[in-house]
Amino acid sequence: MQINETITTLDKVYHGMYISVLVFLALMLFGCLIRAVKGPRIADRLVAVNMMGTMVMVIIAVLSLLLKQGYLIDICLIYAMISFLAVNVISKVYLGVFVEKQQEPKEETLEDGEKGGKIHGNS
Amino acid sequence: MEILEWIRLILGGTLLLSGLIIFFVELYGIFHFHYVLNRMHAAATGDTLGISCSLIGLMIFCGLNFTTFKMMLVVAFLWFASPVSSHLLSNLEVTTNENLKKYCQVYENLSDLEKELKEEKNKEKAEEGKV
Secondary structure, eight states: OOOOOOOOOHHHHHHHHHHHHHHHHHHHHHHHHHHHHHSHHHHHHHHHHHHHHHHHHHHHHHHHTTTTTTOOOHHHHHHHHHHHHHHHHHHHHHHHHHHHHHHHEEEHHHHHHHHSSSSSSSO | HHHHHHHHHHHHHHHHHHHHHHHHHHHHHHHHHHSSSHHHHHHHHHIIIIHHHEEEEEEEEOOOOHHHHHHHHHHHHHHHHHHHHHHHHHHHHHHHHHOGGTOOOOOSSSSHHHHHHHHHHHHHHHHHHHO
């Protein structure tokens, strides 16, 4: 068995490029995090989280080529699905909470105003 | 053979770098705009163009593999998933924001918007007729 451990310049270039791409993406991830903390509204934070998911997917794909492990791309695919699911579920939950909050006071005033009368009054 | 490898490096590196530049533009847009519905426009750039550019670059590095196919699957999934999540987020924002009129023009009835669009079209037609 012959052990071939010659590191060519091509390998060095690839390694340096992967590392620099990873560092740059990590720095941009911090920028997204700042927006997620600062964002005045809920939708702002969700958009920032969605962006962070996309960047993390690229990081995982680069890492799989750096470590030469093909199965890491599977994790990338699953990460995409989970991030999509998380954004959908959180937005639906917030929408449901908002609609419930909006409906509660109206029903109370209706019950106080007209006891046992019309339910669909325009007050 | 070594020249071919270098060509592959340059081609893939250019695509990967352009993907990173698009991600940077996305980040700049997120801080540049002042309202969520504008920010969403910038954020959708990276979800589709940024990740497809950078993953095509990585595909060129990887060669013809099963891994390449899986990367293609990730890009295709994001093309379908990103508009859906954007739509849900904008729906959440428009429903929950009580003073939306401060940020953008709101039409209470859809017929008003259609009327205005028709008037604009008629104006354009009249101007064309004059010229």
